[in-house]
Amino acid sequence: MTQHPGDICQDLLKAARDAGADAADAIVLQGSSVSVEVRKGALEHAERSEDADLGLRVLLGQRQALVSSSDMRPEALRMMAERAVAMAREAPEDPFCGLADASDLAADVSVDALDLADPADPPSPEALMQDALAAEAAAMAVDGVSQVSDAAAGYGEHRVHLAASNGFSGGYTRTGRSLSCVAISGTGTGMERDYDGDSRTYQSDLRKPHEIGRLAAERAVSLQGARKPQTGTFSVLFDERISSSLIGHLMAACNGSSVARGASWLKDGLETQVLPEGLSLTEDPHRPRVSGSRPFDAEGLPTRRRLVVDNGVLTGWTLDLASARKLGMSSTGNATRGVSSPPSPSSWNLSLTQGAVSRADLMRDMGTGLLVTSMIGSTINPNTGDYSRGASGFWVENGEIAYPVNECTIAGNLRDMLLRIIPANDARANLSRVVPSLLIEGMTLAGN
Template identity: 50%
Template sequence: MSETIDSASLLDRAGELIDRAIKAGAEAADAVVVRGRSSSVSVRLGKVEGTESSESDDFSLRVFVGRRVASVSANPGFDLQQLAERAVAMAKASPEDPYASLADPERLAKSWPDLELYDPTEVGADSLAEAALAMEAAALGVPGVMNSSGAGASAGMGGLVLVTSHGFSGSYSASRFGRSVSVIAGEGTKMERDYDFDSRLYFADLRDPAEIGRAAGERVVKRLNPRQAPTAKNVTVVFDPRMARGIAGHIAGAINGASVARKTSFLRDKMGKQVLKTGLSVTDDPLVVRGSSSRPFDGEGITGERLVMIEDGVLNHWFLSTSTANELGLSTNGRGVRGGTSVSPASTNLALEPGGISPEELIRSVGTGFYVTELIGQGVNMVTGEYSRGATGFWIENGELAYPVSEVTIASNLVDMFMRITPASDIDRKFGVAAPTLAIEGMTLAGR
């Protein structure tokens, strides 16, 4: 996948757009190009069902006139002068925003590390199809697998070009390769579905297609003939790493400065207080070499640093962009992300740090409980922390996975759940949100 984007040309065009905005009456401005290239192939039952490819360079211009701000977007080929004049006219007609501004010039990155985010490997449609077909064939070859929901492989790249009126100019690109397969076991009303996947920045780091396929097939066969567990309180629920990443994601959402400013986070009053069980930490690091969510600078031109967001259970930081930090009376920590014409804070390579025991030891220590492999529904209220999700997985008896379970609901409150987490040691840091197997005590299970 060769990089066909001329970053120098885009930087020049963004710089010219800034100049025209200033001449049109803007006091400050930044211009962004969000870049994307992707190709994918999907197959089902041994036949290619579809191939897709896309390319985009989406420009956006943000201008400031006093405390008034406006943003406009355009595709390549737009008229620079018209866009600049339109943005300034919109800003002059906009209400004042006391918090919006460019980042402090003293905080702007002057240089940044090479994080090795781009792999130029060319992967054609034939190679993508070959991988997808191999995954599906391997999955269908597992005894008990009856049908396929399809398999797919993809290759792409994305990146950011940013120029500001107060001296920042930079760009970076990141590649992404992916493989996934979903299959069905059983028949009639007793069918079960499961999947496996992999996603990496470097093509050579991807798991073998046959390995992914076999894993998907073995997962779904284990789910056959599930039972419904009895309703019970004070159940210890063990989240496998896939589901545990969702718990880590809830932590990230609750400590996002934008949610705190809007008063939509149940942790909004917890800065400096204990929010996780003693001994637990959550880190966020944008500068991991070949990290899934790494970036040499954020959407405002600031290079972030590794932060221990929660240390020994105590909340240390919010995720902050400049405007959110201004609203909270703080300073940005380089977590600004461009989304369309806006900038909002978000995590980078976030990890709920692991414990010292293996997942097998953790399950043995539970004795009796519920091991979750899939969650259903969106029953999480980030304002109150109320948590209620449909779930499937396996019943734990005598410290071992005993039989598959489906059609149950697990419920609690994230405030309580966070204080009862016990992590295993099996973290996989290739994901932008990473977590090991987690055991959470004291949950309610609604079953038969």
């Protein structure tokens, strides 16, 4: 695509006006990526892709319609706009749709401080393959590893530009570099697998391949001889790798779209205690070199740092314009969208208050219970918060790991669980969700 994404957005807006739209917004997403997978010391799969997609939303009064395409030709843009306007004329009225007021738009869309794109040259496919091979070799060098199911490396560069008839226009570029390894220990029915990986904005921040491969292998070997744990009520320690899922469930319940529909177990929870006193949950979309950072949301509103939970108390919902209007509130600047969907609320970078002790300290204090390192499946009732998930990890006795476990289920109620979390101090600061290992006492385990 030789034309700048901002120019394409403006051409779409002009086409929408010419077709009779009262208002419109347009988004262009452009990206390129390359990925490689290796197996048994040789290239298994390689893929390169380039794509450019655009979406147009038009409004006729309180009616709206969306169309998308990958065709950038002027005649295609005109046909898109005409089709969108024709669809809007037949759409039902939505009293909550509409663009942002011009006075509320993000005035400064500079992205330099966010450091979202690595200025270094993209890695070559050969360099990606060598990283994947190094990770695989490191995993295979660990005693007990029978095979590496896959080792993969990838790089991507993505551009986004948003413009609207209310005067907003802004865009940014984002890069991402990743490396992962999945190791398998044992053979036949005794096989166990585990993984490690890293994903960063900057290539220079990525962890070394040998470290990723070795850790994946050590984790897989440590699971050998896994068996079902006891059934009963025990403490459960959620490892840092999966503890952020609990915060994800909390944020899903705080989503303004769910709250407006009445489909949230927290719908009456505003200004109530949802986490233990002393714990806060912060959203910060302006953290440099982090995948969830962005200078504006999908409706052109400025993103901002906010306390979702302050000293244990829920302070507000996650809102886009439509959900905010339904609830009689103001948007929190959390709209996201694709080329074929209207805006919807979503959370950005999240950080939970860390504890004062290590994961080992929490494990020692829990006495007997389960250290969860992996979860599969999910039964979450969005209306009641009832929680049930398959889990595997390690059985802990007298504060020390006794043996690996699998094929068990942990259950509880999210409202009660979140009020009892005890955090460790091991959260990784580079992640979009900075959440440490979390201990919850008195959960139900179903095993033997």
